[in-house]
């Protein structure tokens with residue numbers, strides 16, 4: 001009898017009291033059809049083989065598990081390994097799920113992919129697979145986010161996607177979510193909504209978790225090869241929760257393994273400017289699923305903050321909510337400042353540029369490792385690489401030369417060429 005793994009198809013998408021399918025009536029048939037198509041695809045060896053082949057040849061899997069010798073020495077505790085998801089196509093784990101859902105959409109005869117995106121990383125992964133598989137593609141993005149994430153908007157458009165600004169509300173991710181649902185309802189016949197994390201109504205949290213579980217399965221094989229045993233501790237950052245659950249899921253029933261999810265504490269929990277759902281978040285039903293959300297007394301989701309755009313989200317996947325309540329996964333948090341320090345540390349010790357999101361996981365290892373024995377093993381999921389963050393990091397580090405570079409570019413007058 002499994003203790004932590006539920007058959008979410010039998011439980012109709014519930015993880016304990018969380019999850020479920022709280023969607024508009026008009027969407028239910030589409031969600032049921034998606035569930036059916038997914039369950040059939042899972043049993044179809046040609047579907048699984050094509051998925052695995054694309055992960056290998058298009059995205060470069062398996063991603064390496066790297067022994068961070070210098071970081072290990074510097075922190076003076078456990079042996080630290082880094083799972084390098086940032087080496088995949090588009091620079092993060094998001095491509096695993098995007099490829100899987102694109103194959104599923106094609107199998108269902110859909111011609112069009114839509115997605116909402118906040119930071120743009122999921123939009124980029126969706127636009128990428130749309131180009132690869134020949135789907136029409138539309139990405140919904142809050143107008144404010146479009147301004148903040150110009151490089152991703154540029155690439156999505158070059159990949160052939162239409163990026164539609166959402167002009168109402170806070171003009172950020174939650175408004176883009178509403179808009180994509182609306183658009184899906186209007187185009188159910190032709191369109192697949194490609195959800196980017198382990199959130200939303202059933203069956204999405206299960207589908208996304210399964211596609212991302214390749215991360216944890218590879219770690220199992222790779223650490224056995226390297227060390228001849230399983231790790232003591234797994235650490236990953238938690239936005240919606242897909243890279244972390246993808247890493248943890250294949251280890252859930254291994255009781256001896258500690259798992260730590262790191263939420264974004266932003267400017268500090270006390271400041272109220274953070275995205276740590278398990279620090280003051282309330283149980284509720286938002287965007288089709290039941291979980292913990294940062295919300296006010298009226299159930300309105302609050303504006304969240306993190307220097308890492310991918311962690312800047314008011315909700316968390318329902319399976320995380322359940323594993324949190326069971327105590328199977330420990331949830332901690334790291335501030336913007338701690339993540340930046342961890343980023344700098346990894347740059348200097350290992351020559352690696354982690355995404356700001358992933359730097360939150362590194363920050364937790366910095367706190368935890370010195371108290372551990374040299375015979376113990378930590379694996380950190382580096383969910384993405386940090387090239388995408390150059391504008392944000394240069395700004396917070398107040399890099400003068402970068403500012404001069406931007407000014408000079410403006411002066412050169414792009415528009416006049």
Ligand SMILES: *Cc1c(COP(=O)(O)O)cnc(C)c1O
Nearest residue numbers: 239240241242243310357383384
């Ligand atoms: C989107 C993103 C995240 C957060 O999403 P999860 O679903 O929690 O994994 C983390 N890291 C990177 C690099 C991302 O792009």
